[in-house]
Amino acid sequence: MIIEPPPSQPAVPLPPPAPFARKRRYVTWLSLSLMSFMALMVVIVYEARWVYPEIQAYFSQTGNLTGQQLATRSRGYLQIAQQHLLGEQPFDDEQRQTVRLNLDLAYGLIDVEVYRQRYRCTQPSLQTLNLLTERLEENAVTPFDTAAELLGPIDCLTSIEMNQLDLRGMAINEFSESTRRHNQILTYSSMVIFALGLLFWGMHERQLRRTERATKQTIAWMQHAMRDPLTGIGNRSALHQDVAAKKGAALALILVDIDFFKQYNDSLGHPEGDQLLRRLASLLKYVLGAKAKLYRLGGDEFAAVLPCDNDALLIGYCDQLTSVLEQADFKHPTHPHNERVTLSIGAVRFTAGEATFPDAYKAADKALYRVKSAGRNDWQITAAA
C-alpha cells in the first residue's frame, strides 16, 4: 500500500466564529460595569463636597465673637452705655467718654447695609444715636433721659436679632431639607447605579462563561477532529501534529497493516471488521506501552510513534507485536495462508522534524510494501531516515 505524503500543514479546523466581536462585547460590559461603580464614587464624593461647605457656612463660627450677630454686639454696647448712664457714680467727663465710646461702637455695628435694607427701624436708630451723642456732648440731656432714649435702638436691635435668628433658622431648615433631598437623591441614585453596575457585571460574567464554554467546545471539537471515532486513537492529522510537536526527538514510526482485511470483512461482516480494528488498537497499546502514540491512518492501516533511539529496541517492539498477536489468536476464516489474523509491519527510526517526517513515512511505507510483496505476516525495519 502506498500512502501519499500528507500536506505539510495539518487541516486543523477553525474555532467557532466571531471571537473578535465577542471579545469586544466582553470588554464593553466590563467597562460599563466599572464605569457604573466609578460613577457611584463620583456621586458620593460630590455629595460629600457639597454638604461640608454648607455645614461650614452655618456652624463654623458658632461660639466665637464673629459668630455673633452684629446686632447682638451692638445691643451689648448700648446696654453698657445704659449701665454707665444709670450708674450711681457721678456722670463726669470720663463717664461721658465711656458712654460715647460705646455709642460709637454700637453705631458702627448697626450701620450695615443689610440692616438698613431689611429693617426700617435701623435708620431712625442711627439718627437717635447721632442725636444723643450730640446732646451728650452739649450736656443738653440728662443721663437718665439718654438711657431712656436708648431703649428705642435697643428694641430695634432686639427685633433685628429675632428676625435674623428667624432667617438663620429658616436657612438652616432649608439646608436641612436640601440635605434630606440630596440624601434621597444620593440613596436612590446610588442604588440605581449600583444595580446597573451589578447588572453589567452579571452580563460580563455571563459573557465570560459563554466565552469559556465556547473555548471548551472548540478544544473538544478540535480534539474530536483529531480522533478516529471507531477506535478512539488519533487520526492522520493528529499524527502530523504530534510529530511536529516533538521536533528533535529520537522516534520510531511503525506502520501496521492487517493482512487480507477485505476478505475478513467479506466473510464476517463489517461489524466484526470494526471489532477487529478496536481489538488491534488495544493490542498495539498493550504491546507498545503508554509512551507510544497510536493512529489509524484509514481502512486497515495503523501507525505508532514512540520514543526509540536504537534499532534493537525497535526490533523488540516488532517481534513482540507479532508474537502477542499470535497468542491473541484472532480468527480469520478466509485468510489464504493462515487461520488467524496476521499483520504486515514496516518500521523506521528518525529524528522528529517537519522536513524529516515525510521521508521517514515514505521509508516505513516502503518497508511495509516489501513485507507485503514477500508474502505478508512479517515485519521489516528500514534504515534510519
Next chain:
Amino acid sequence: MNAVNLIVVIRCCAYHYPKAIVACILLLLSWLSMPVYAQALSVINGEKTTTLSLNELRQQSTIILSVFDPFQGREVDMHGLEFRRFLVNQFGEVPPALHFTAWDDYEVTLSGWNDPKWLMVTEEDGELLTLRSRGPLRLVDQAYNDQRDIENLREFNDWIWMIRSIEARW
C-alpha cells in the same frame, strides 16, 4: 476741656470777634472736641510698645483702591497702606502670627500675613475712618475673588475692624 465748655467759648467768640477768626477757632475746637480715643495704634513687639498716631499712618497711606465693601453694600474708595510692608517696617520682617485687639474688645491671633493682598485702610471716600465707620484702622482683602459671596457677610469675617493694637507673635 469738655465739649460743652468749648461750645460756650465758641459762642462768646462769635459774638465779640470777626467771623474769620471765629471760623478758625471753630475748626480748631472741632478738632479738639473729637474723642481722644481711637486716635492711635499700639504696636507691640515683646516688651516694647510703640504708639503710632493715626495721622502718621495716614501720611504713609499711598494706596487708593476701589473695593466693594459688603457691609456698606457699595464700591468704596479705600485709602491705606500695604500691611505687609507696614509689618516689615515695624518688626523688621513679617511675624509668623499677629495678635489683634480691637476697640470693641475683639481679640484674635492670626497668621499668614506675608501676603500683599492685605490693605490697612485709614480713609475711605476721602473721609477718615472712625469707630462709627468701623475704623480707625481696618484690614481688608483688597483683591478678594469671586469665591467670596458678597451677600454672605460671614465670609468677610477676616476683615479686621476697629484695630487698636497689633502684637507680633514670634
